[in-house]
Amino acid sequence: MGLITLIEEKRSKIVKEWFKLTIKTYPKEKSDFFKKKKDSMANPVGNTLSKSLEDILKGLTDDVENNEMAKILDPSVRLRAVQEFAPSSAVSYIFFLKNVIRDILKKDLTKEIEKELLIFESKIDRVSLIAFDIYMGCREQIFTYKANHVKERTLKLLEKADLLCEVPEVGAEIIPHNVYLNGGFDDK
Amino acid sequence: MVDVVKPEEMIKIDPTPPSTNWMDVPPDFSPGKFPYPSQAKSLEAVGFPNAREWSPADEDWKLPENWQQIIHEGFKERLDKYRSLKVFMDSCVRCGACADKCHFFIGTGDPKNMPVLRAELLRSIYRNDFTTIGKMLGKFAGARKLTPAVIKEWFSYFYQCTECRRCSVFCPYGIDTAEITMMARELLHLLGLSIHWIMDPVSNCNRTGNHLGIQPQNFKEIIEFFCEDIEEITGVTLNPSFNRKGAEVLFITPSGDAFADPGTYSFMGYLMLFEHIGLDYTLSTYASEGGNFGLFTSSEMMKRLNAKMYREAERLGVKWILGGECGHMWRVINQYMGTMNGPAxxxxxxxxxxxxxxxxxxxxxxxxxxxxxxxxxIKNNKLNLDPSRNDHLKVTYHDSCNPARGMGMLDEPRFVLENVCNNFHDMPESTIRENTFCCGSGSGLNTEEIMDLRLRGGLPRANAVKYVHEKHGVNMLSCVCAIDRAVLPPLMDYWVPGVDVCGLHELVGNALVMEGEIEREMDLRMEDLPGKEGDSDE
Known part of the structure; x- marks a missing residue:
């Protein structure tokens, strides 16, 4: 019996243990709620995480392409990217899968399986790198919102002070009045 | 493999909870964890006390010397004035019904975001100062002394409540946690502790009549600009009047509709509707704000800012007032205005x-x-509507907290939506109508420095949108609140990309067949209507 079959057999146990470890990265008073409520509308954090872990494991055993894996990873990484974790902690939950599988398959680890497992673990490493890309993408997205706020506000202030005008023929939507005085060739 | 280090050891996560009582866990004031404090000048502009420059990140908040006395007396005054506050302080039995209903708790898991514990932040001081048992038994009876740490905790957590009142729907005693937050914020304002995103609009509104400080001539220009766009889209010329005495109706909407997309498209929708039905109305450049950030500071300030609606209606001699799409504006109007500044x-x-x-x-x-x-x-067949113009949209509706829970307006917007578009899908029952989830940025928290918190608080709402997005292909989230229109776009962009945000009357404007209009090729955003691609450039 190969590794994938073994994982398939114990899939629900693996996901359960993995979820338990992942939830442990939250302080206890938070994790109690995240793991208790089953209704996905009432507990989006817990439900997103548990569904995501299930999907990631399936993606790994199905050996999906990186692009597909990124899609599968997105919901859980996106969530943890706004949950006040240090970057390392935010994506740490991916690595937990290694130990969970080793623990659960302890008795089945023949030499052959061990070999397969090492390859499988390197795939988990690859998943963690994709997770890091997504994490950074999320953070950049958030910084962009903040930056846009400031940009818009500055623009409105300049507009209010009548320092801006529209110059459609030069292709710029809004630029300062004095830049294109005399066709832009004169400083005055 | 030798000495495999467990990942959880590698990243040094300590899963053990703090062993201390909640009262002893200090709030986090590192950057990004708090809204910026207000500037002294905006407090001074409206005569609020103890104006000074300070920061929540500082150890010393420069509290006035007699701060404890100020809080004690302020608390006492409010307990005497509002029977509701006293009842809310006394009657909680800690049944826990509210605990997991707050969007901030659901998103953050932070116990102090449970409405019961948020209220307990204030209640513990109430017990200590005003109840015999609290005075006698202290911490044992859930009481505690008022220290600067308590004030800091108040500031942190009462600015993590959006006063949406979802929790109070589930409270068997009807405790309105929003009012508890309002009281706590009032007390904080007595010490000059306020946030910039609230006080700046308040001070602007006090001076120019709207949150953004738009002056009359600019306000007029903006509306005229909308009319030019409407003419380009529909071929119909509009001539709205400003400050016109003797009009039948005065129309007041949040200034966000005049200033920020996508609210602007709703404003265009209002103008088109009024033109179409021949409404005898006028706009005011003085009462140019429907919103009222005074609500988030003190009842006195709310009253002051609200007063201009009636005063302007009286000055212009109109018969009644029509109000635009706004959230907290309607809590003020529906629940407080009549007794506060009326009878009109x-x-x-x-x-x-x-x-x-x-x-x-x-x-x-x-x-x-x-x-x-x-x-x-619509019910009386007075509008000629072509809902197919919204056929490129699959629409859902976000019940903005205050119109839904604050005035019970649940069916009217849905009735309008069902008539102006052909694809409408409601979100799951537990997330709409009275149970609606807040956008996560209401009550003055729509400021960018706490974007992470807003994204966490808005998760339950976004999660429900995601459900209909995946199930029905919903690509448009409609709402009737200016704050929603400002904050839902980034929320959607982050959690449910592919879903845009609009006001109700933007969709009305799209569907409305106006008398004398040209064949429409663009929607109010000047984007091609379905089947008209490429035509509008000519």
Missing amino acids: NFLEAPVSPITGTKFENARDTKMVHIAEFTADL
Whole structure:
């Protein structure tokens, strides 16, 4: 019996243990709620995480392409990217899968399986790198919102002070009045 | 493999909870964890006490010398003035019904975001200062002494509540946690502790009549600009009037609709609707704000900012007031305005001049919500609508907290939506109507420095949108609140990309077939209508 079959057999146990470890990265008073409520509308954090872990494991055993894996990873990484974790902690939950599988398959680890497992673990490493890309993408997205706020506000202030005008023929939507005085060739 | 280090050891996560009591866990004031404090000048501009420059990140908040006395007396004054506050302080039995209903708790898991514990932040001081058992038994009876740490905790957590009142729907005693937050914020304001995103609009509104400080001539220019766009889209020329005495109706909407997309498209929708039905209305450049950030500071300030609605209606001699799409504006109008600045006996009980419908629900305030007004027009077949112009949209509706829970307006917007578009899908029952989830940025928290918190708080709402996005292909989230229109776009972009945000009357404007209009090729955003691609460039 190969590794994938073994994982398939114990899939629900693996996901359960993995979820338990992942939830442990939250302080206890938070994790109690995240793991208790089953209704996905009432507990989006817990439900997103548990569904995501299930999907990631399936993606790994199905050996999906990186692009597909990124899609599968997105919901859980996106969530943890706004949950006040240090970057390392935010994506740490991916690595937990290694130990969970080793623990659960302890008795089945023949030499052959061990070999397969090492390859499988390197795939988990690859998943963690994709997770890091997504994490950074999320953070950049958030910084962009903040930056846009400031940009818009500055623009409105300049507009209010009548320092801006529209110059459609030069292709710029809004630029300062004095830049294109005399066709832009004169400083005055 | 030798000495495999467990990942959880590798990243040094300590899963053990703090062993201390909640009272001893200090709030986090590292950057990004708090809204910026208000500037001294905006407090001074409206005569608020103890104005100074300070920061929540500082160890010393420069509290006035007699700060404990100020809080004690302020608390006492409010307990005497508002029986509701006293009842809310006394009657909680800690049943826990509210605990997991707050969007901030659901998103953050932070126990102090449980409404019961948030209220306990204030209650513990109430017990200590005003109850015998608290005075005698202290911490044992859930009481604690007022220290600077308590004030810091108040500032942190009462600015993590959006006053949405979802929790109070589930409270068997009807405790309104929003009012507890309001009281706590009032007390904080007595110490000069306020946030910039609230005080700046308050001070602007006090001076120029709207949150953004738009001056009369600019306000007029903006509306005229909308009219130019409408003419380009529909071929119909509009001539709205400003400050016109003797008009039948005064129209007031949040200034966000004049200033920020996508609210601007709703404003265009309002103008088109009024033109189409021939409403005798006027806009005011003085009462140019429907919103009222005073609500988030103190009842006195709310009253002051609200007063201009009636004063302007009286000055212009209109019969009644029509109000635009806004959230907290309607909590102020529906629940406080009548007693606070009324009775407005110089106005008449609102009657629609088009349908003759008498708005009994607004008999006291003399102010009608535009969704009710439009629903009535549609019900009486007064509008010629072509919903297929919104066929490129699959729409859902976000019940903005205050119109839904604060005034019970649940069916009118849905009725309008069902008539102006062909694809409407509601989100799951537990997340709409009275149970609606807040956008996560209401009550003055729509400021960018706490974006992470806003994204966490908005998760339950976004999660429900995601559900209909995946199930029905929903790509448009409609709402009737200016704050929603400002904050839902980034929320959607982050959690449910592919879903845009619009106001109700943007969709009305799209569907409305106006008299004398040219064949429409663009929607109000000047984007090609389905089947008209490429035509609008000519």
